[in-house]
Amino acid sequence: MEIRNRAGMGHLAIAKRPIGPGHPPYVIAEISANHNGDLDQALRIIDAAQAAGADAVKIQTYRPDTITLKSDAPEFQITEGLWAGRTLYDLYEWAHTPWEWHEALFAHAARRGITLFSSPFDPTAVDLLEELGAPAYKIASFEAVDLPLIRYVASTGKPMIISTGMADFEEITEAVEAARSGGCKELALLHCVSGYPAPAADYNLATLRDMAARFDLPVGLSDHTLDNTTAIASVALGAALIEKHVTLDRNVGGPDDSFSLEPGELAALCRDARTAWDALGKVDYGRKSSEQGNVKFRRSLYFVQDMKAGDEITEACIRSVRPGYGLAPKWTDDIIGRRVARDVKAHMPVQWELLGKNDC
Secondary structure: OOOEOOOOOEOEEEOOEEEOOOOOOEEEEEOOOOOOOOHHHHHHHHHHHHHHOOOEEEEEEOOHHHHOOOOOOHHHEOOOOOOOOOEHHHHHHHHOOOHHHHHHHHHHHHHHOOEEEEEEOOHHHHHHHHHOOOOOEEEOHHHOOOHHHHHHHHOOOOOEEEEOOOOOHHHHHHHHHHHHHOOOOOEEEEEEOOOOOOOHHHOOOOHHHHHHHHHOOOEEEEEOOOOOHHHHHHHHOOOOEEEEEEOOOOOOOOOOHHHOEOHHHHHHHHHHHHHHHHHHOOOOOOOOHHHHHHHHHOOEEEEOOOEOOOOEOOHHHEEEEOOOOOOOHHHHHHHOOOEEOOOEOOOOEOOHHHEOOOOO
16 A cells, blocks of 8 residues: 555655655665766766765666667658768667666665666566665656556556656656556656756756646756756655766766766765655744744843832833843743742843733
8 A cells, every 4th residue: 555644645655665745865876877888987987975974876778779760761861960971770779878887876776775777668577676685766757658657667566766867747647657557656756848958948847747737746956057056955855866977087978977066066965855755844933943042132122120029120121132031032021011920130131930910
């Protein structure tokens, strides 16, 4: 049965880490193509993500022939953007994570104590990942319209995250329905802009709250902007997950390096996202623990004359001053005209127990 919080929004858990309202944001370090064809570099990115404090590392599981066709036809040509001049097949041949690496990647992540999961791009990728014990699945933005793939992933019974870049509301609804009808019980949506890089102004983060309300699911952000500002801001709007591409050096020239975080920036994201989440807290108008020592800087009422028991308090007898250990200045009119119940000294704070009853 799906676990829900008080507001009704679902939760999920990946490798026993709960994700959703009431839990710190789940930070996913996306390796994507940033291994640049070098298994050792992929392993070092896993190390860097673990050291930075990320909750998980994500890879992508496809081969060029499972994601596209080897064709030079115009519709298979990339003519603009980061990858201009290549065919789709050439790009994915360059960028893919070899399937023979997967076992080593999962084993290395386990040794380092960080969760690793993947985005499968066809059923054979799901089958491979099931053999390796993948704890969850991510549906990439461009695959959000592949409803048979979503249903196949759902049939594993594992948690699923669907990225929504380029999908309109109807397509997101269809993807969610496919996941649920396929048997997925733990589902989250990532708001995404499928630009590489994407300008912050395109993100319209207000969509996060609307998406959470409409689908009654945990939501998060797949962030392709060039810094952490958008990701941190998303936490205030309810992002329970944050995904960012990560590289060891963005200047190497790999397919995704230029719009990825370096390890120090990932560490800052992990720290600052959790600080933002801590700062949200709950509705609380009370005095905070960090304020207790500063009561001396508030104003309150103090006696400014020595007085004998029975003396009447006039305006000349009290003043509103710092520190704040006496009665609040709002009681001034109520106090004037009363008599002191016992002797008081100048510079004593005015307290109710020092006052007689109001004669009025």
